[in-house]
Amino acid sequence: MYFPVRSTGIIRRKVGDIQAVDGISLALPKGGSVGLVGESGCGKSTAGRAITRLYQPTAGSIEFEGRDLATISNRELKPLRREVQMIFQDPYSSLNPRHTVGSIVAAPLRIHNVVPKNQTLKRVQELLEVVGLNPEHYNRYPNEFSGGQRQRIGIARALALQPKVIVADEPVSALDVSIQAQVINLLQDLQREFDIAFLFIAHDLAVVRHFCPEIAVMYLGKIVEIGDRDSIYNNAHHPYTQALLSAVPDVKQAITGGRRERIQLTGDVPSPIDPPSGCRFRTRCPIAQEICSRHEPPLLQIGRRHKVACHFPGRLGEHPHAPLTAGLLGVDAEGRPDPGASPSSDLVEQPGYADTWFDLDKKSIGRA
Ligand SMILES: Nc1ncnc2c1ncn2[C@@H]1O[C@H](COP(=O)(O)OP(=O)(O)OP(=O)(O)O)[C@@H](O)[C@H]1O
Ligand code: SF4
Ligand SMILES: [Mg+2]
Numbered sequence: 001m002y003f004p005v006r007s008t009g010i011i012r013r014k015v016g017d018i019q020a021v022d023g024i025s026l027a028l029p030k031g032g033s034v035g036l037v038g039e040s041g042c043g044k045s046t047a048g049r050a051i052t053r054l055y056q057p058t059a060g061s062i063e064f065e066g067r068d069l070a071t072i073s074n075r076e077l078k079p080l081r082r083e084v085q086m087i088f089q090d091p092y093s094s095l096n097p098r099h100t101v102g103s104i105v106a107a108p109l110r111i112h113n114v115v116p117k118n119q120t121l122k123r124v125q126e127l128l129e130v131v132g133l134n135p136e137h138y139n140r141y142p143n144e145f146s147g148g149q150r151q152r153i154g155i156a157r158a159l160a161l162q163p164k165v166i167v168a169d170e171p172v173s174a175l176d177v178s179i180q181a182q183v184i185n186l187l188q189d190l191q192r193e194f195d196i197a198f199l200f201i202a203h204d205l206a207v208v209r210h211f212c213p214e215i216a217v218m219y220l221g222k223i224v225e226i227g228d229r230d231s232i233y234n235n236a237h238h239p240y241t242q243a244l245l246s247a248v249p250d251v252k253q254a255i256t257g258g259r260r261e262r263i264q265l266t267g268d269v270p271s272p273i274d275p276p277s278g279c280r281f282r283t284r285c286p287i288a289q290e291i292c293s294r295h296e297p298p299l300l301q302i303g304r305r306h307k308v309a310c311h312f313p314g315r316l317g318e319h320p321h322a323p324l325t326a327g328l329l330g331v332d333a334e335g336r337p338d339p340g341a342s343p344s345s346d347l348v349e350q351p352g353y354a355d356t357w358f359d360l361d362k363k364s365i366g367r368a
Helices: 044-051 074-081 101-111 117-130 135-139 147-159 177-194 229-234 239-246 251-256 290-294
Strands: 002-006 014-019 033-037 084-087 165-169 197-202 214-219 222-228 300-303 306-308 357-359 364-366
Touching: 033 044, 044 084, 044 165, 044 197, 084 147, 101 117, 101 135, 101 147, 117 135, 117 147, 147 177, 177 197, 214 229, 214 239, 222 229, 222 239
Parallel strands: 033 197, 033 214, 084 165, 165 197, 300 357
Antiparallel strands: 002 014, 214 222, 222 306, 300 306, 357 364
């Protein structure tokens, strides 16, 4: 998903692209949940908005039950919109202050004409009850509710059409910590009860830990690491994931008095208009080498359910000295073309996980 950058003046020519989301690839299982985590501005909301087709993606495909949502016509898209809903990041700005809660929750029902008019109120009250709000409050306005309650209204709106997929864009980050857990528990209950698949967006790894059995970590428009919970929390191989993890408070350690070393990332996130060459993380990466500026690391599957995009994947403190990807890319250790090498054609990044993967010890693709 690129956004055009235009010059100022009368003729606003396109002068570049904001590469907000650039070639991410993930699979959301039916009724399952995947977490999408990364710093502010890395493209999480843009990814969510493209997947729910609030944006028309500039390239790529969004496969849903055998159809490609990215390219189908608006007429074909309309019924599918019911199936893929979004909960928005900010419960304060995502609800129209001039509409009553009843009319906000009823809007999708009206637009898609799914319940007869005389039953709309009953359905709205059911939905309010499902999300833990008083069904009699349907004629109140959003400003009469707290942040947590407003987010529940947004959740009721997303549930109205009984979707199969919900993209929850930082549904709790605007809420007090004490309220966060309640809303997460509510989402978890709803997911189980209605068998909804969730793409759960968050900016830190602590929030998605209990909700998502699978987590993707994004940096500057790309997925840098994706894997099951255990691979990400206990066996992260990307320096960025390791830095994010070091920022997650560890209750056990706090009790025993130990302190986990915090990895401080220096410098700002670069602009997505002119991202660094090669690996986009290299300007802040503590272990970057020459090859990192020359070649983008492929997102390699390194375990049964674990993929990482780094030339030097390894546990914290155990990153290899020589790039593991050089042979695959057909380059030498500095990233210069190696005439004797044969680049691998197995680098095409597919969503989900394959049966074979890159063996970190053997430095070659094959079943580990
Ligand atoms: N409609 C738009 N037009 C132009 N640029 C946009 C648009 N939406 C997002 N961007 C840019 O795309 C990049 C990614 O933004 P996005 O909102 O997806 O980040 P995010 O990861 O959701 O951040 P946050 O955690 O702050 O919500 C940013 O550089 C942003 O400025
Ligand atoms: S590819 Fe290089 S710059 Fe990128 S994360 Fe790995 S070591 Fe760091
Ligand atoms: Mg966002």
